[in-house]
């Protein structure tokens with residue numbers, strides 16, 4: 284039976300690598316969203332169907348539901364959307380750079396979409412045998428792990444995302460007992476998001492998007508309901524919330 288996968292943010296560095304690799308696996312149909320432009324090379328992958336979605340536009344969610352209405356069920360929904368520098372503002376080094384608009388936009392990009400996706404796609408996931416719902420978070424969203432400080436908007440939006448995922452895992456654990464909802468940390472990956480911050484990252488700790496996608500897909504394939512409500516790194520290790 285075909286596994287239906289929806290990748291939200293399929294045009295981003297990690298999202299596009301996930302789409303490419305999933306589309307090469309047998310028995311998988313990939314549905315993917317992009318915000319403004321399709322990724323280069325998308326025309327080479329017949330098994331990826333593309334849909335436009337700006338996650339900051341609430342009206343786009345029911346439109347996407349409508350366009351996917353012929354898909355009977357979704358087995359996996361993976362949200363790969365995220366932003367660190369917002370509106371050309373770099374992440375804050377200290378309190379004096381905190382800006383309301385930057386903070387609220389971080390929540391609108393990094394946190395709220397996961398709640399809206401869960402709300403709108405619950406009926407699709409409910410029809411799957413073992414539904415899997417994951418969002419790419421970031422280790423810096425862990426309150427326990429925070430030893431460095433800084434990056435107020437990004438850290439807060441990812442910590443709030445983690446709480447959203449934990450809450451969804453509890454609600455869906457009751458509603459869909461075979462479901463699994465997780466937060467994922469991809470490791471530092473060479474994408475446009477991390478480009479300005481790569482100078483001090485040792486070479487062996489900077490993953491290519493292909494490597495990150497391969498590792499995350501391996502983690503996702505290993506999950507079952509016993510992993511529901513976990514925060515997992517690219518190597519499958521648990522991260523404290």
Ligand SMILES: NC(=O)c1ccc[n+]([C@@H]2O[C@H](COP(=O)([O-])OP(=O)(O)OC[C@H]3O[C@@H](n4cnc5c(N)ncnc54)[C@H](OP(=O)(O)O)[C@@H]3O)[C@@H](O)[C@H]2O)c1
Pocket residue numbers: 292293294295296297298317318319320336337338339363364365366367392419420421422468469470471472473474475476477
């Ligand atoms: N790269 C890392 O080292 C790293 C580390 C930890 C966590 N992460 C997380 O990994 C996830 C993927 O990031 P990435 O590294 O692949 O970065 P990326 O290449 O910049 O991809 C981010 C994606 O988010 C999309 N996006 C941003 N705002 C959007 C909106 N309003 N509507 C729809 N899409 C929107 C971007 O679309 P456009 O292309 O249209 O802008 C892009 O597809 C993010 O959640 C990030 O926080 C990354």
